[in-house]
Amino acid sequence: MKVLVPVKRVVDYNVKVRVKADGSGVETANVKMSMNPFDEIAVEEAVRLKEKGVATEIIAVSAGPSAAQEQIRTALAMGADRGILVEHDGVLEPLAVAKILKAIVAKEGPALVILGKQAIDDDMSATGQMLAALLGWGQGTFASKIEKDGETLKVTREVDGGLETVSLKLPAIVTTDLRLNEPRYASLPNIMKARKKPIETVKPADLGVDVTPRLSVLKVEEPAKRQAGKKVGSVQELVEKLRNEAKVI
Amino acid sequence: MAVLVLADHKDGGITQPTRSTVAAAAALGDVHVLLVGEGAAAAAPAAAKIAGVAKVLTGAEAPVLAEPLAALLVAMAPGYSHLLAPASASGKNVMPRVAALLDVQILSDISGVVDADTFIRPIYAGNALATVKSSDAKKVITVRAASFDPAPAEGGSASVEAAPTAADPGLSTFLGAEIVKSERPELTAARIVISGGRAMASSENFAIIEKVADILGAAVGASRAAVDAGYAPNDMQVGQTGKIVAPDLYIAVGISGAIQHLAGMKDSKVIVAINKDEEAPIFQVADYGLVADLFKAVPELEAELAK
Numbered sequence: 001m002k003v004l005v006p007v008k009r010v011v012d013y014n015v016k017v018r019v020k021a022d023g024s025g026v027e028t029a030n031v032k033m034s035m036n037p038f039d040e041i042a043v044e045e046a047v048r049l050k051e052k053g054v055a056t057e058i059i060a061v062s063a064g065p066s067a068a069q070e071q072i073r074t075a076l077a078m079g080a081d082r083g084i085l086v087e088h089d090g091v092l093e094p095l096a097v098a099k100i101l102k103a104i105v106a107k108e109g110p111a112l113v114i115l116g117k118q119a120i121d122d123d124m125s126a127t128g129q130m131l132a133a134l135l136g137w138g139q140g141t142f143a144s145k146i147e148k149d150g151e152t153l154k155v156t157r158e159v160d161g162g163l164e165t166v167s168l169k170l171p172a173i174v175t176t177d178l179r180l181n182e183p184r185y186a187s188l189p190n191i192m193k194a195r196k197k198p199i200e201t202v203k204p205a206d207l208g209v210d211v212t213p214r215l216s217v218l219k220v221e222e223p224a225k226r227q228a229g230k231k232v233g234s235v236q237e238l239v240e241k242l243r244n245e246a247k248v249i
Numbered sequence: 250m251a252v253l254v255l256a257d258h259k260d261g262g263i264t265q266p267t268r269s270t271v272a273a274a275a276a277l278g279d280v281h282v283l284l285v286g287e288g289a290a291a292a293a294p295a296a297a298k299i300a301g302v303a304k305v306l307t308g309a310e311a312p313v314l315a316e317p318l319a320a321l322l323v324a325m326a327p328g329y330s331h332l333l334a335p336a337s338a339s340g341k342n343v344m345p346r347v348a349a350l351l352d353v354q355i356l357s358d359i360s361g362v363v364d365a366d367t368f369i370r371p372i373y374a375g376n377a378l379a380t381v382k383s384s385d386a387k388k389v390i391t392v393r394a395a396s397f398d399p400a401p402a403e404g405g406s407a408s409v410e411a412a413p414t415a416a417d418p419g420l421s422t423f424l425g426a427e428i429v430k431s432e433r434p435e436l437t438a439a440r441i442v443i444s445g446g447r448a449m450a451s452s453e454n455f456a457i458i459e460k461v462a463d464i465l466g467a468a469v470g471a472s473r474a475a476v477d478a479g480y481a482p483n484d485m486q487v488g489q490t491g492k493i494v495a496p497d498l499y500i501a502v503g504i505s506g507a508i509q510h511l512a513g514m515k516d517s518k519v520i521v522a523i524n525k526d527e528e529a530p531i532f533q534v535a536d537y538g539l540v541a542d543l544f545k546a547v548p549e550l551e552a553e554l555a556k
Contacts, residue, residue: 094354130355138316228538232531
């Protein structure tokens with residue numbers, strides 16, 4: 001089966017973002033960008049499925065600026081076979097991305113789409129579920145384990161209080177949680193090989209998708225800063241402060 | 250028009266994050282509460298008593314799956330201006346699906362309600378707060394419970410009715426669940442939380458934190474580093490990609506204070522950090538910092554609290 005893996009270009013998780021002085025957003029110029037960490041887990045899972053002979057071809061797709069090719073190349077270096085860039089410079093909300101992906105699915109016919117459970121920039125945690133809805137497919141979100149079983153996919157999910165297991169009819173959507181796997185680092189030979197793998201570029205309009213945002217950002221602010229408190233010298237002093245000063249125990 | 254809150258319930262009670270969601274919803278219209286899943290009817294009286302709830306609707310007593318639940322919410326949507334759920338595992342699973350079926354952009358994890366169209370939500374692990382205005386006719390929302398004081402559990406006297414039904418699209422089946430039974434309070438509802446980080450060094454070592462938790466009646470959490478290392482289950486993860494907590498007291502043990510962890514706990518009223526590295530960033534947000542080896546300090550803390 002073909003597996004589609006969407007990857008998002010985001011501000012690297014190690015970067016402490018700064019809010020722009022005019023309150024219009026956060027500073028992204030000259031900031032290190034990377035593949036969204038949960039998407040790396042998604043690529044890794046697809047590559048493992050291919051290594052097991054379950055997946056036949058892995059297509060990495062990114063919707064974003066032309067520079068998102070870098071994240072597609074990373075996916076190709078990890079083991080994806082080819083890439084598709086849906087080039088768009090403005091804001092793409094999860095609903096718009098889900099519509100773009102729906103159009104790609106219609107063209108490519110994958111039996112499985114594996115997405116990160118959440119992008120660490122907008123923290124929406126929505127694209128996978130939205131794509132499942134638009135396609136009328138089942139969804140296995142926050143997956144910690146997946147197993148193909150004939151024409152179904154068994155997904156173990158991280159839920160409040162523990163784990164839950166569901167069986168999905170294929171084709172289906174999976175979103176990745178932390179414990180699904182540990183993504184590999186691409187080796188230098190694989191990085192070289194990835195340079196030769198094809199990336200096709202299309203525009204949302206080519207796919208017939210209207211990506212007009214539904215949300216307008218009125219302002220972006222920094223949250224109230226916490227002041228560092230004091231150091232205490234001993235456990236006894238700590239407990240005394242918690243009892244008599246903070247009065248929380 | 251009324252607003253609909255999809256509730257999380259457990260053992261005949263309504264979760265505190267659901268009551269926080271009711272509080273957020275109350276600013277938007279008359280609140281109706283939908284209960285589905287095993288134990289829905291048993292939890293209906295508790296939902297009816299929540300202050301500010303006008304009506305309780307109970308649905309099928311079967312394991313909750315995203316696809317049929319989304320179909321039900323879409324079927325009920327014409328009667329409501331806003332559909333809300335706590336940003337719990339269940340709410341985060343189903344609400345974006347509902348939003349896409351209604352062709353609206355979800356508003357995830359809101360931390361403030363400005364007006365019926367305008368909401369505040371944290372982005373970039375809570376390092377920025379965006380005020381966004383939705384142009385969609387209907388709003389589908391998940392609520393960051395830690396940002397809203399829960400609606401009182403008593404004071405309401407809502408009517409209870411059966412929810413409408415919707416056809417199951419038959420895309421998935423429930424195979425089973427392994428839910429850990431715990432006597433401790435829920436992480437997202439606890440008044441006190443004590444969390445361990447990578448410095449705990451093993452899952453067995455979490456026992457020293459659990460002893461303190463039991464004395465304080467606290468919930469136990471963990472940093473992503475501790476979860477990644479296999480010392481704690483993912484369900485205990487506090488942070489950007491785990492649970493968001495804002496207890497009266499948060500005790501961080503052996504946690505360095507990565508941005509992603511701070512995102513999950515920096516709104517706690519009082520923060521205590523115990524770490525042997527005095528340069529650890531966690532001290533920059535802690536009200537009380539103790540530079541000490543946790544394996545010495547935590548047993549001492551247990552002994553001191555037991556006095």
